[in-house]
Amino acid sequence: MAALAVLRRSAPARLLSGTLCVHSRVLAPWRQYQSNRHFSNDKILVEMDESTGVAVMKMKNPPVNGLSLELLTEFSISLEKLEIDRGCRGLILTSASPKVFSAGLDITEMCGKSAEHYAAFWKAVQEMWLKLFGSNMVTIAAINGSSPAGGCLMAMCCDYRIMADSPKYAIGLNETQLGIVAPFWFKDTMTHTVGSRVTEQSLQLGQMYPAPAALKFGLVDQLVPEDKVQITAAAAMAQWLSVPDHARQITKPMIRKPIVDRLVKQREADIDNFVSFISKESIQKSLQAYMDRLKQKKQ
Numbered sequence: 073m074a075a076l077a078v079l080r081r082s083a084p085a086r087l088l089s090g091t092l093c094v095h096s097r098v099l100a101p102w103r104q105y106q107s108n109r110h111f112s113n114d115k116i117l118v119e120m121d122e123s124t125g126v127a128v129m130k131m132k133n134p135p136v137n138g139l140s141l142e143l144l145t146e147f148s149i150s151l152e153k154l155e156i157d158r159g160c161r162g163l164i165l166t167s168a169s170p171k172v173f174s175a176g177l178d179i180t181e182m183c184g185k186s187a188e189h190y191a192a193f194w195k196a197v198q199e200m201w202l203k204l205f206g207s208n209m210v211t212i213a214a215i216n217g218s219s220p221a222g223g224c225l226m227a228m229c230c231d232y233r234i235m236a237d238s239p240k241y242a243i244g245l246n247e248t249q250l251g252i253v254a255p256f257w258f259k260d261t262m263t264h265t266v267g268s269r270v271t272e273q274s275l276q277l278g279q280m281y282p283a284p285a286a287l288k289f290g291l292v293d294q295l296v297p298e299d300k301v302q303i304t305a306a307a308a309m310a311q312w313l314s315v316p317d318h319a320r321q322i323t324k325p326m327i328r329k330p331i332v333d334r335l336v337k338q339r340e341a342d343i344d345n346f347v348s349f350i351s352k353e354s355i356q357k358s359l360q361a362y363m364d365r366l367k368q369k370k371q
């Protein structure tokens with residue numbers, strides 16, 4: 073009830089009916105929702121600071137924050153809650169696990185499953201991207217570890233990226249290295265972040281960049297010592313929030329809306345395309361071989 077009261081107070085009228093009608097579906101999985109608006113479920117932890125209007129969202133899917141269907145679903149529900157909460161103006165996205173921001177899409181979700189499962193999974197990936205890239209809030213990625221593929225995508229969706237300054241940590245869209253292909257909206261997000269030429273080369277080579285290299289061409293905006301990532305993100309957020317919300321919120325979609333609309337217009341076709349691609353025997357073999365290599369690396 074407390075959660076409902078918060079939503080009623082803060083949700084814009086046009087969103088309220090939608091929120092209420094999915095009330096039982098949205099709120100049921102939440103383990104905790106306190107009046108101070110700290111809440112968590114299995115894979116996502118949100119700490120909302122009422123005095124600053126900033127929420128810190130931590131992914132917690134050990135060991136590597138693989139973006140599973142469950143994590144992605146919880147992520148989208150959490151983000152939607154924050155988006156309709158007028159008290160929340162900024163989001164810092166980070167990882168609860170040391171050393172890894174996110175290993176990208178959980179490869180096990182794309183191996184040996186049914187076409188229905190692949191479709192549901194891809195829809196959840198799309199949903200995450202649409203919500204994060206299209207967010208009205210200021211979004212800052214506090215990248216406290218490695219961030220390949222889908223992890224890099226999430227970071228690029230944010231308005232600003234701060235990464236732990238260590239050559240051990242790398243970031244990039246490495247899909248081709250797995251024998252798979254980043255879809256056009258991953259490509260669009262990278263082009264939006266670093267421009268066409270770097271994107272073309274990075275995507276073809278499936279290039280992962282150590283943090284210092286990523287800074288050089290703007291894949292990340294700032295490097296700081298690992299133990300300063302969160303505090304620097306908070307400081308950067310304060311600076312972004314010093315701009316009047318209405319002006320910033322009108323400006324952001326001028327750049328992002330056409331990119332979002334491209335996927336919105338062809339979501340179903342994009343899902344069909346993914347399902348047919350990922351179901352191919354050759355692609356399944358390629359993913360399995362990659363998973364085997366990951367496991368061998370540990371021995």
Ligand SMILES: CCC/C=C/C(=O)SCCNC(=O)CCNC(=O)[C@H](O)C(C)(C)COP(=O)([O-])OP(=O)([O-])OC[C@H]1O[C@@H](n2cnc3c(N)ncnc32)[C@H](O)[C@@H]1OP(=O)([O-])[O-]
Nearest residue numbers: 136138175176177178179180218220221222252253366367
């Ligand atoms: C068209 C589709 C577009 C696709 C987009 C994508 O995002 S595709 C995604 C592309 N993503 C990548 O290519 C990233 C691949 N991952 C890495 O490069 C490294 O894991 C790391 C640098 C993230 C962390 O290094 P570290 O030394 O700290 O950790 P570690 O390496 O020892 O792994 C620990 C355990 O996690 C397992 N596991 C790892 N990743 C995944 C995953 N994505 N999924 C599932 N499982 C994964 C790993 O097998 C191992 O399992 P085990 O043996 O314990 O049962």
